[in-house]
Amino acid sequence: MKQPLITVVIPVYNIEPYIKECLDSVRAQTYRNLEILAVNDGSTDQSGALLEVAAFEDERVAVLDKPNGGLSDARNYGILHAHGEYICFIDGDDTIAPDYAELLYDAVKDGADIAVCDMEYVYEDGHREFSSGGEFTSADTAEMPSLIRINNSACNKLYRTSLFKDILFPKGKLYEDLATVPIQILRSKKVVKVNRPLYFYRQRSGSIQHKIDRRVFHIYDAIDRVRDYADRNHADPSVMEEIMHMYIIFGLDITTLKIKDMEKTAEREEMLGENMAYLRKRYPDYMDDPFVKNMGIKKRLIFTLLSQGHYKTVLRIYDR
DSSP, X not given: OOOOOXXXXXXXXXXXXXXXXXXXXXXXXSOOOEEEEEEEESOOSSHHHHXXXXXXXXXXEEEEEEOOOOHHHHHXXXXXXXXXXXXXXXXXXXXXXXXXXXXXXXXXXXXXXXEEEEEEEEETTSOEEEEOOOXXXXXXXXXXXXXXXXXXXXXXXXXXXXXXXXXXXXXXXXXXXXXXXXXXXXXXXOEEEEEEEEEEEEEOTTSGGGOOSGGGGHHHHHHHHHHHHHHHTTOOHHHHHHHHHHIIXXXXXXXXXXXXXXXXXXXXXXXXXXXXXXXXXXXXXXXXXXXXXXXXXXXXXXXXXXXXXXXHHHHHHHXX
């Protein structure tokens, strides 16, 4: 029996030093029936030329050229041109294990909508860190509401392409994965897990993920999108509770940590204040959230100081 077609969408924008390694890892997959859509998102370096070489060498590679529109726009462009029954997303500076597609397909083929694997973060100095794709085997949000909060990367997953029929990535926003993956998990009848790191996520100091500015507050737009979708579709109250936890995990905790790591200027204090305003608007009772109550003493002290507007004191604690 012929293998179902899997579409691999690879957004590409000015990643000349990395794109060949990425494409080589995709072309070397043990699962052979692939449609490889390399979306050239208006690159101004030699990335496009390298894509054309790959397309010449491998008929499975198709180069889709478009004006620059950002990561979400490039992924969406790939989705609209996809023919596969299943789809996955590989960022053009990352790589995958040779059996990435095979193992994820073997996991998803018996009725699941999404298969998830673990990841490794690969740093510029060569060291690697394991990143879990979640602690589960097979579940849905009805039996495991916290499933909606598993590793929200779009790239360590294989999806039924039909999931993206009416849900695409939000254009022009950071945290596009957080805005989209939980919705797809909520829509899935079953999500399965492959307990191996099959996706290798390159950590580049100059990449957009490492640049901190006021776009960091897009994280609230992402969670809002998930909450609004769940609310419109009458999600179970336990799922809604898990979504509210996201405001604590990503908004209160992670965003605070990102701000404190900025250059030590008065802007940090100002941004902490802005962050708390965003949080209060969406979750006035955030201090009563179980995630806050179960934090360690130092973290609860910091959250209490933030709630009272003592931003300088918080930064002094972090800067010790």
